[in-house]
Amino acid sequence: MTDQTFDIIVYGATSFVGQIMTRYMQAQFADGSIRWAIAGRSKSKLETLCKDAGLSGIEMLVADAGDEAALKAMCARAKVIVSTVGPYALYGDTLVKVCAETGTHYCDLTGEPQWIRRMQDRHEDAARQSGAWILHCCGFDSIPSDLGVHFLQQQAAKRFGQTCNRINMRVAKIKGGASGGTIASMINMVKEASGDAELRAQLKDPYSICPPGHGFTARQPDVQMAYDEEYGSWIAPFIMAAINARVVHRSNALSQNSYGDGFLYEEAMVSGKGGGGKRAARAISWGMTGAMIALALPPTRWLLENHVLPKPGEGPSEQQQREGEYDLVFLGTTPRGDKIRCRVTGDRDPGYGSTAKMLAQAAACLAKDLPDTTPGGFWTPASLMGDKLIARLEAHAGLSFELVEASG
Incomplete structure (x- = not known):
């Protein structure tokens, strides 16, 4: 150069x-x-x-x-x-x-x-x-998750002399619009996977981007609609969890397994307490499942691409970006049972601003x-x-x- x-x-x-x-x-x-x-x-x-x-x-x-x-x-x-x-x-x-x-x-x-x-x-x-x-x-995806875990693990090591062997991230608040570029990437991934059994298996592996020989075998949590006693709210799957968790696990591997060989990590969206929270969690869960099925089927995928979803180059307005925000809460537990929490917040639309x-x-x-x-x-x-x-x-x-x- x-x-x-x-x-x-x-x-x-x-x-x-x-x-x-x-x-x-x-x-x-x-x-x-x-x-x-x-x-x-x-x-x-x-x-x-x-x-x-x-x-x-x-x-x-x-x-x-x-x-x-x-x-x-x-x-x-x-x-x-x-x-x-x-x-x-x-x-x-x-x-x-x-x-x-x-x-x-x-x-x-x-x-x-x-x-x-x-x-x-x-x-x-x-x-x-x-x-x-x-x-x-x-x-x-995936700086707030990756650095949120990094930050919490450092705090845990200082306070307790050991890192957390389990961290749950909860999306407490998120506000922002979708972009056509993100939608296009998701559609392309679904297209690739629909015709490739090996890729479908890879997309189910939470350690798929970890370096060879990482040695991780812990079965990672699969978040469904549920009530989270520790957070005190109903939760539902978070659409960015799959990529974020993979990046976090790669960080663990590249840091000489500093989070532990059996480290568990999961992400979910908070939907609220009581009956309203339960209904919201169910709607999010069913909505995500329905969307993935629709994208996997060529006729409905064509319909969504051409008549429903934003095109590449389209996205939230400047006002939507300014008014957007997010609040992520990380709940960590050490092998001895010590508990620790941190929060990562952002002041703009998460995906763009x-x-x-x-x-x-x-x-x-x-x-x-x-x-x-x-x-x-x-x-x-x-x-x-x-x-x-x-x-x-x-x-x-x-x-x-x-x-x-x-x-x-």
């Missing part, structure tokens, strides 16, 4: 979340602390973004997701590439390959476990050899905060950035990590 000019290049800057992120970065790094540029496949769209967002003086690079030569030229200009070009299973392979081979650090906001596993299998050796840090899941800030700060952390001696490979937010990223998120991205109570 002899011609390295930029700390960060935002690839896919004209995507829905890419536009939010570039506006945020323009304000956040106006002091010149981060040298950055934007990139994408359409020069005209990049020019329109610069005009609309007031990105004066920002360099534009043109590269198609399938053009390896153009992507290599782009990577030669940057220390970190941050990609918002999804569904990643359709458009992300070549960029990860190039970053892994050239030693260019990389982060994205994918929530596609089947693609993450393919990238690890194909490019982990190259990333280790080149020194590239490859980071997936740097948005709402908050995700854009998290992704930008993850890229900045890769560019500025980590020692060059850190080995290359496929990391997770907690295992690679940990406390450094928490500090950035609390200072600049509207997140808070707070210990709620502890006893024992």
Whole structure:
């Protein structure tokens, strides 16, 4: 990377979340602390973004997701590439390959476990050899979950001298709109799985993105509609739980099993107390099951894609992003039975307003905060950035990590 000019290049800057992120970065790094540029496949769209967002003086690079030569030229200009070009299973392979081979650090906001596993299998050796840090899941899936567990485990170790062997995350509050890009990624995953029995089995494995030889065998909880005595509320399945739990388990493996060999982790949505809470939990549970069945059947999937669900490039309005928020509560138990809780909150729509800030700060952390001696490979937010990223998120991205109570 002899011609390295930029700390960060935002690839896919004209995507829905890419536009939010570039506006945020323009304000956040106006002091010149981060040298950055934007990139994408359409020069005209990049020019329109610069005009609309007031990105004066920002360099534009043109590269198609399938053009390896153009992507290599782009990577030669940057220390970190941050990609918002999804569904990643359709458009992300070549960029990860190039970053892994050239030693260019990389982060994205994918929530596609089947693609993450393919990238690890194909490019982990190259990333280790080149020194590239490859980071997936740097948005709402899965930074709050991954760093929430990391934060709680550190607090447990300080207070009790041991980490928790079980943590339950409860979505106490969540407000935000859906995006067509996220829907498209989910639909693509369902399409892939419907014709691939091996992939369907992989998607049932909570350790599917853990490194080979991880040795984890604990049967992980399968959350259904239930009453949670510890939290004091009815709960229902949470749609992001599958990817979040996989990232948390990979963090455990990459930290030398610091959470324990039999660590249990689960996530669920809080729906309230009494009869109303029970009915809400049932509606969420049945709704998720029905949606997955509908997406798995080609006729109903076509109907949803073309007439019901938002298209890629569509998403919540600026007002919806500002009014969005989330509140996640983590309940930990140590092997001795000590209890501890923490809360992670965000001040924007989780999937877009908050995700854009998290992704930008993850890229900045890769560019500025980590020692060059850190080995290359496929990391997770907690295992690679940990406390450094928490500090950035609390200072600049509207997140808070707070210990709620502890006893024992």
